[in-house]
Amino acid sequence: xxxxxxxxxxxWCFVVDVGKDEKGKRIRKWFSGFSTKKEAEKALAQKLTxxxxxxxxxPSKEKFxxxxxxxxxxxxxxxxxxxxxxxxxxxxxxIVPGLGKYELLKLSPLHLQxxxxxxxxxxxxxxxxIIAKIHTIISAALNKAFQWxxxxxxxxxxxxxxxxxxxxxxxxxxxxxxxxLQVAREDRLFIAxxxxxxxxxxxxxILGLRWKDVDLEKGVLAVxxxxxxxxxxxxxxxxxxxxxxxxxxxxxxxxxxxHKRKVASEKLFAGPSYVDNDLVxxxxxxxxxxxxxxxxxxxxLIEKAGVPKIRFHDLRHTHATxxxxxxxxxxxxxxxxxHANIRITLxxxxxALPNLQEEAAKQFGNILFNExxxxxxxxx
Numbered sequence: 001x002x003x004x005x006x007x008x009x010x011x012w013c014f015v016v017d018v019g020k021d022e023k024g025k026r027i028r029k030w031f032s033g034f035s036t037k038k039e040a041e042k043a044l045a046q047k048l049t050x051x052x053x054x055x056x057x058x059p060s061k062e063k064f065x066x067x068x069x070x071x072x073x074x075x076x077x078x079x080x081x082x083x084x085x086x087x088x089x090x091x092x093x094x095i096v097p098g099l100g101k102y103e104l105l106k107l108s109p110l111h112l113q114x115x116x117x118x119x120x121x122x123x124x125x126x127x128x129x130i131i132a133k134i135h136t137i138i139s140a141a142l143n144k145a146f147q148w149x150x151x152x153x154x155x156x157x158x159x160x161x162x163x164x165x166x167x168x169x170x171x172x173x174x175x176x177x178x179x180x181l182q183v184a185r186e187d188r189l190f191i192a193x194x195x196x197x198x199x200x201x202x203x204x205x206i207l208g209l210r211w212k213d214v215d216l217e218k219g220v221l222a223v224x225x226x227x228x229x230x231x232x233x234x235x236x237x238x239x240x241x242x243x244x245x246x247x248x249x250x251x252x253x254x255x256x257x258x259h260k261r262k263v264a265s266e267k268l269f270a271g272p273s274y275v276d277n278d279l280v281x282x283x284x285x286x287x288x289x290x291x292x293x294x295x296x297x298x299x300x301l302i303e304k305a306g307v308p309k310i311r312f313h314d315l316r317h318t319h320a321t322x323x324x325x326x327x328x329x330x331x332x333x334x335x336x337x338x339h340a341n342i343r344i345t346l347x348x349x350x351x352a353l354p355n356l357q358e359e360a361a362k363q364f365g366n367i368l369f370n371e372x373x374x375x376x377x378x379x380x
Contacts, residue, residue: 003048005040008032012040016047050152064107065100067150071141080235082228090134094119094126099138105151109158112138116162132162169348170310171318183305189289189297191259192281196312198252200319200337202226203312205242207289208234210278216257219248223338231290242338256280320349 003016013032020026031047034040072091076084098115099107116135119126126134139156146154172180177197184190195206204226213222222245225234237243248256259280266284267274275286283289298312310318316337323333334345 003044005037005044007037011035012037014040014044014047016044016051062104062150063100064102064104065096067104067145068095068100068138068141071144080238081233082230082235083238085230086133087137090130090137094134095138104145107142107151107155109155112156112159116159128162135159135162169317170308170314171321172308172310172314174322176307177318180301180305180307184301187297187301188284189281189294191255192289192294193298193301193315194252194255195281196315197319198249199246200316200323200333201246202316202338203291203294204228205237207231207279207281207291207294209280211260211280212278214256214280216253216260219250219253220245221248222246227288227291229291231288231292234288237338239338239340241340244335244338246336317349320345324349 003014005012005014007013011032012034013030014034015028015030017026017028031043034043068091072087075087079087098118099111102111112135116131119131119134120128135156139154142151142154142156145151181190181194181197184193192206195201195209196203199221201209201223205223207227208225209221209223210225213224215221223237223243226237227234263280263282267276267286270285273285277286277288279286279288281289281294295312299309302309320333320337323336324330330345330349331342333349334342337345339345339348
C-alpha cells in the first residue's frame with residue numbers, strides 16, 4: 001500500500017490507497033487537518049500499518065446509540081427473556097443516555113471512565129455491582145463491533161473493570177429456622193419456605209416446580225424450569241448445571257405429601273375455575289404465585305416470628321452453610337445448589353471452611369495418632 005503527504009492551504013494532509021474496488025480500481029482516502037508535515041507523516045505511517053495488518057476500519061459516522069441498540073436486538077434471540085430484560089433496561093436507561101451521542105469510532109477509554117464515574121457520583125448513584133454489569137454489556141457490544149470490523153479495537157478493554165464488593169451474606173442459625181417455621185406453618189406459602197430451607201433451591205425454581213418433577217416414593221425432585229423474576233413466564237433453567245436432581249429429607253417428603261393433599265382438596269373445591277398448571281407452589285385456584293407476593297409474605301412472617309431479617313435468597317446460603325458445617329462434602333453441596341463447578345461453592349462459602357478445616361485436622365490426628373499407635377511409636 002502506498003501514500004504520500006502534501007500541504008493544502010495552511011494544513012497538511014495525506015492520501016493513502018486502502019484497497020481496490022470490484023473493478024480493480026484503486027480506492028484512495030484523504031486524511032487532513034494536521035498542523036505540521038511531521039504530524040501528517042506520522043499519521044500516514046500509522047494508517048499504512050493498520051492497512052497492512054488488516055486492522056484498518058473504514059471511517060463511519062454511526063452513533064454508539066445506533067450500534068448498541070442493534071446489538072441489543074440481536075442478543076434478544078440468544079439470551080433468556082429475563083436476561084434480555086436486564087440488558088434492555090441498562091442500555092435504554094443508562095448506557096444510551098450517557099454514551100449514545102458519541103460516534104462508534106470516536107468512543108474512547110476516557111469517555112467510558114468518565115461515564116462510570118458519573119454513574120457512581122450521581123445524585124442517585126448506581127451500585128458498584130450494576131456499574132460492573134453495565135461495563136460488561138458495553139465491552140461485549142464493542143467486542144462484536146471489533147469482530148465485524150467496525151472498530152479497530154475494543155476500547156472497553158483499556159478501562160479497568162469497575163470493582164464491586166460481594167453483597168454480605170446473612171444466614172440463620174438452627175434456632176432461627178425452627179422459630180420461623182413454627183410461625184409460617186399456617187400460611188399457605190409455607191411449603192415454599194420449607195423447600196428453600198431444606199433443598200437450597202432458588203426462588204424461581206421453587207415457584208416453577210411441578211408435581212410431575214417430584215417423586216415422593218424415591219424421595220427426590222428434579223429442577224427443570226423456573227418462573228421469571230417478573231412472574232409472567234416459565235423458562236428453562238439458566239445453565240445446564242442448574243438442571244439437577246435433589247434428594248429430599250424425610251421431613252420434606254412428609255410436608256410435600258401433606259401439601260399435595262391440600263392442593264387436591266382446593267382443586268376439587270374450585271371445580272371448573274381451577275387452573276391446573278401442575279404447580280407445587282400455587283394459589284388456591286392453581287395459578288402461579290408471583291415472586292413479589294412471595295417476598296411480601298416472607299418479610300411479613302419474618303417480622304411476626306421476630307427472627308433476624310434476611311433475604312429470601314439467603315435461605316439458599318443458610319442451607320449450604322449448614323450442610324457444610326454438618327460435614328457434607330462440598331461436591332454434594334455444589335450439586336444440590338446447581339453450581340457449574342465446585343470452585344464456585346468453595347469461593348461462596350469460604351466463611352464456613354476454617355471451622356471445617358479445624359475439625360478435619362483434629363479427626364486426622366485422632367485417626368493417625370490413636371492411643372495405641374501413639375504409645376507404641378511415640379512413647380506416650
